[in-house]
Amino acid sequence: MTGGAILTAAQMRAAEQAAFDAGIDPYDLMEQAGAAAAEIIWRAGHKRDVLVLCGPGNNGGDGFVIARRLRERGLSVRVAALGESRTSSAQRARKAWDGPVEDVMTAAPATQLVDALFGTGLSRGLDEPVAERLCALVAHATASYAIDLPSGVETDSGALLSATPRFGACIALGAWKPAHLLHPAAGHCGRLMLGPLDMAPDNDVQRLGAPLLTAPAADAHKYSRGLVAVVGGGMPGASLLASEAAARSGAGSVRRLAADMPTSGPHAIINRQVDRADAIAEQLTDKRIAALLVGPGLGLDEVARARLRAALDSGHRLVLDADALTLLGEEGGRTMGREAILTPHEGEFRRLFGDLPGSKIDRACAAARSSGAVVVYKGADSVIAAPDGRVAVAGGATPWLSTAGTGDVLAGLAAGRLAVTGDPFRAACEAVWLHGDAARRCRPAFVADDLLAALPAAIAARL
Numbered sequence: 001m002t003g004g005a006i007l008t009a010a011q012m013r014a015a016e017q018a019a020f021d022a023g024i025d026p027y028d029l030m031e032q033a034g035a036a037a038a039e040i041i042w043r044a045g046h047k048r049d050v051l052v053l054c055g056p057g058n059n060g061g062d063g064f065v066i067a068r069r070l071r072e073r074g075l076s077v078r079v080a081a082l083g084e085s086r087t088s089s090a091q092r093a094r095k096a097w098d099g100p101v102e103d104v105m106t107a108a109p110a111t112q113l114v115d116a117l118f119g120t121g122l123s124r125g126l127d128e129p130v131a132e133r134l135c136a137l138v139a140h141a142t143a144s145y146a147i148d149l150p151s152g153v154e155t156d157s158g159a160l161l162s163a164t165p166r167f168g169a170c171i172a173l174g175a176w177k178p179a180h181l182l183h184p185a186a187g188h189c190g191r192l193m194l195g196p197l198d199m200a201p202d203n204d205v206q207r208l209g210a211p212l213l214t215a216p217a218a219d220a221h222k223y224s225r226g227l228v229a230v231v232g233g234g235m236p237g238a239s240l241l242a243s244e245a246a247a248r249s250g251a252g253s254v255r256r257l258a259a260d261m262p263t264s265g266p267h268a269i270i271n272r273q274v275d276r277a278d279a280i281a282e283q284l285t286d287k288r289i290a291a292l293l294v295g296p297g298l299g300l301d302e303v304a305r306a307r308l309r310a311a312l313d314s315g316h317r318l319v320l321d322a323d324a325l326t327l328l329g330e331e332g333g334r335t336m337g338r339e340a341i342l343t344p345h346e347g348e349f350r351r352l353f354g355d356l357p358g359s360k361i362d363r364a365c366a367a368a369r370s371s372g373a374v375v376v377y378k379g380a381d382s383v384i385a386a387p388d389g390r391v392a393v394a395g396g397a398t399p400w401l402s403t404a405g406t407g408d409v410l411a412g413l414a415a416g417r418l419a420v421t422g423d424p425f426r427a428a429c430e431a432v433w434l435h436g437d438a439a440r441r442c443r444p445a446f447v448a449d450d451l452l453a454a455l456p457a458a459i460a461a462r463l
C-alpha cells in the first residue's frame with residue numbers, strides 16, 4: 001500500500017553516491033533520467049514545439065538530454081541555458097546537444113516548456129529577473145513540465161524560495177522528494193509523474209498508496225469485526241458524524257456513549273445515554289471494545305476533562321481528536337505508552353507539541369516519537385508518522401475537504417479501521433486514504449455528511 005519512497009536532497013545524493021560506488025557511471029544515470037523524462041513528455045502527446053531551460057548543474061544536464069531525445073523524436077526543440085554547465089556530466093550532456101543554445105532571459109516562448117533550471121541542488125531563491133522570466137515562459141506555454149522539481153522550491157520542506165510558477169506536471173527522477181507532496185510546493189507541481197532510474201532507493205518515508213482491504217471472514221461476527229466505542233460531549237453532531245464513519249468503516253459494531261439521545265441517524269449505532277464520567281468508565285470496562293474514540297464534540301470544560309481521563313484510564317486502543325488533543329496539550333501532553341492514534345490539525349498540533357523545527361515530515365516524526373503514538377498531522381498535505389520512524393505522506397486530497405466536520409469523519413474512520421486491524425499505523429493510513437477517496441467521489445461543495453455516503457464505494461474499490 002505504498003506509493004513509493006520519498007527522499008530528501010541529502011538522501012538522494014547518498015543514494016546516487018552508493019550507485020556510483022556500485023559501478024554505475026554518473027553520465028549513464030543522467031542519460032537514463034533525461035530519457036525517462038523525454039519519454040513521459042512525448043507520451044503526454046502535445047507533439048508541439050518545445051523550449052528546454054537548462055541550469056548550471058545536473059538538473060540542467062538532464063535538460064540537455066531531454067532536448068536531444070525529443071528532437072530525435074522529430075519535435076522542434078530549442079534550448080536556453082542559464083550560464084555555463086558546471087558539472088562534468090552536465091558538460092558532457094551539453095556537448096552531445098549539437099543545436100544552438102539561447103539565453104534564458106531572451107529566449108522566445110514555446111508551446112511546451114521544460115524547466116530543467118534547478119532540482120535538488122537549489123541552495124537559495126532564484127534571482128528575481130530569472131524567476132519572473134520562468135513564470136512568464138510557463139504562463140505562455142500550453143504544457144509545462146518541471147524536471148525533478150519546480151525551480152524555486154526547497155526540496156526538503158516544500159517552501160517556495162522565490163516566485164514559482166504552477167506547472168502542468170512535474171517529473172520526479174528516481175524517487176519522490178518531500179516538496180512533491182508538502183505544501184506550498186506541492187500546489188506548484190501539477191500532475192506528479194515518476195521517471196524511473198536503475199537506482200531505486202528505499203526509505204521509511206513513503207508516499208501514501210492505495211490500501212488492500214480484506215472482506216470479513218466467512219465466520220465473522222459483529223464483535224470479531226471490531227467494536228468501536230465513541231465518547232460524546234457537548235456538541236452531539238461531531239460524535240454522531242464520527243460514529244457513523246466508524247460504522248461505515250468495516251467495523252462490526254459502534255457504541256456511542258453520550259448524554260444526548262439522537263433523534264435521527266443510522267439506527268445501527270447503539271446510543272447509550274450516559275452523563276457522568278464514572279458511568280462512562282463503567283461502560284468502558286467492556287473488554288470487547290477494540291478501539292475507543294474521544295475528542296469530536298467533547299468540549300473543553302471539567303466534564304470533558306473527566307471523560308477524557310476515563311478514556312485514557314480505560315486501557316483501550318485509542319484515537320484522540322479535536323478537543324481531546326487540546327485538553328491533552330493543556331496538561332502538557334502525555335506519552336501514550338499504548339496503541340494510539342492522534343489526529344491533530346495545524347492548530348491542535350502546535351498546542352500539543354509546540355513549534356517544532358524542520359519540515360512537516362520532521363515535525364510529525366518528532367511528535368510521534370515523543371508521544372509514542374501514531375500521529376496524523378492533517379491538512380492539505382497529511383503526514384502519518386509512527387513512533388518507529390515509518391511515515392506516509394498523502395498528497396492530492398481535494399481542497400473541498402476543508403469544510404467543518406470532515407475531521408470528525410476521519411477520526412471515526414481511524415477508530416473503525418483500528419478496531420478492524422488492531423494496528424494504529426496501518427489503520428491511520430487506511431483511514432486517510434479512504435477519506436481522500438470518498439471526497440473524490442463527492443461532488444464539489446459537499447458537506448461532511450456526504451462523505452459518509454461515499455465511504456462504502458471507497459471501501460469496495462480497495463477489496
Ligand SMILES: NC(=O)C1=CN([C@@H]2O[C@H](COP(=O)(O)OP(=O)(O)OC[C@H]3O[C@@H](n4cnc5c(N)ncnc54)[C@H](OP(=O)(O)O)[C@@H]3O)[C@@H](O)[C@H]2O)[C@@H](O)CC1
Nearest residue numbers: 016030033057058059118119120121122123124125126148
Ligand atoms: N541525485 C540523483 O540521483 C540524480 C540526480 N539527477 C539530477 O540532478 C539534479 C541535482 O543536480 P545538482 O546537485 O547538480 O543540482 P542542481 O539542482 O542542478 O543545481 C545546482 C547548481 O545550481 C547552482 N544554484 C543553486 N541555487 C541557485 C540559484 N538560486 N541561483 C543560481 N544558481 C544556483 C548551484 O551552485 P551553488 O549553490 O554552489 O552556487 C549548482 O551549480 C537533480 O535534481 C536531478 O535533476 C539526475 O540527473 C540523475 C539522478
Ligand SMILES: Nc1ncnc2c1ncn2[C@@H]1O[C@H](COP(=O)(O)OP(=O)(O)O)[C@@H](O)[C@H]1O
Nearest residue numbers: 378379380397398399401402404405406407408
Ligand atoms: N485544503 C485541503 N485539502 C485537502 N484536505 C484538506 C484541506 N484542508 C483540510 N483538509 C482535510 O480535511 C479534514 C479537516 O479536519 P479538521 O480540520 O479537524 O476539521 P473539523 O474539525 O471541522 O472536522 C482533515 O482530514 C484535513 O486533512
Ligand SMILES: [K+]
Nearest residue numbers: 115118147149
Ligand atoms: K527543475
